[in-house]
Amino acid sequence: MYHLRGVTKTYRRGKASVQALDGVDLTIEDGGRLVIQGPTGGGKSTLLQMLGGLDRPTAGQVELDGTDLATLPEARLTRVRSESIGFVFQSFNLIPTLTAQENVETALVPLKLKAKDRRERAAEALGSVGLGERRGHLPGEMSGGQQQRVAIARALVKRPKVLLADEPTGNLDESMRDEIMDLLEGLWKEHGLTFVMVTHDSAIAKRAPRLATIRKGRLTVTENASA
Template sequence: MYELRGVTKQYRRGKETVDALRGIDLTVADGGRLVIQGPTGGGKSTLLQMLGGLDRPTAGSVVLDGVDLATLTEARLTRVRSDKIGIIFQSFNLIPTLTAQENVETALVPLGLKVAERRERAAEALKSVGLGERLSHLPSEMSGGQQQRTAIARALVKNPKVLLADEPTGNLDESTRDEIMDVLEGLWREHGLMFIMVTHDSALARQAPRVATLRKGLISVAEKAVA
């Protein structure tokens, strides 16, 4: 479970202080699904970075399973990210010189697994997202949807508890967007993941049972019926 209390994030912009997040309180239960929406600059990506342990709040606590990510040493925070959190980005963030299988394997390197186990788990993760025939393909040899599926496999190969997605369909056409969301929702249900997604796409938000709206660093959360 995530429990955020009073999470504030301030940045310096020249002589000005920018309040990206202002006293955010938020709880997400194990296995829960949350969509985060809001205008550009409202704090969505900043909040996702806090949840993923990629940045630290100026004030407040970000507690995952009883551990405050905001107070951990960098070494312990890296371990929590490696063990519990998978992250998917809009730009895929694949290494262009590595194959699909090698890209997925990179998520397992911090866990200290043997090479053979890494390869086997990477291959199984790619098969689970429909890319069993693309293990040896480079990113340049795959479509945008296939690249995003590879990024999903990389996020899930370590069997995380939490899956965070920052505009995962933002660079995809409508048809491919629907395919990727079907994959993500299927994996969420199958693995009981906590799934938190930032999106500008109102059609995707309407499908979510719970939607958080961020405006000017302030949050409101609404429970919704799944369409």
């Protein structure tokens, strides 16, 4: 479970300061699903970075299962990210010279698993996203949708409890967008993940049971009874 209390993030830009988050309070239950929307520069990605321990707040607490990510020593924070949090990004972030199998295995290196275990888990993860027969292909030999499936497999191969996605369908056409969202929603239910996603796409936002709207660093959360 996430508990955010008074989370503020201020960036310095020369002599000026920009407040990306302004006293955000938020609770996300285990297994919950939340979509974050808002204008460009409103604080969406900054909030996701706080949830993932990729950045630290200027003030406030970001608790995951009672542990404040904002104050953890860097080594412990890295361990939490490696074990408990999976990330999916708009740009896929695959290594072009590695096969799909090898890209997925990279997520397991920090866990110090044996090579055999890494291979087996990566193959299983790729199978779960429908790419079992494409394990030996390079990213450049796959479509955008297939590359995003590899990225999803990489996020899930470490068996995290949290999945964070930043515009995961932003580079895809409408039909592929729907395919990827169906996949993500199915994996969320299957694995009991806590799933938080940033998107500009209102069609995607309508599918989520909870919607957080962030403007000028201030957050409003609404329940979506139709989702």
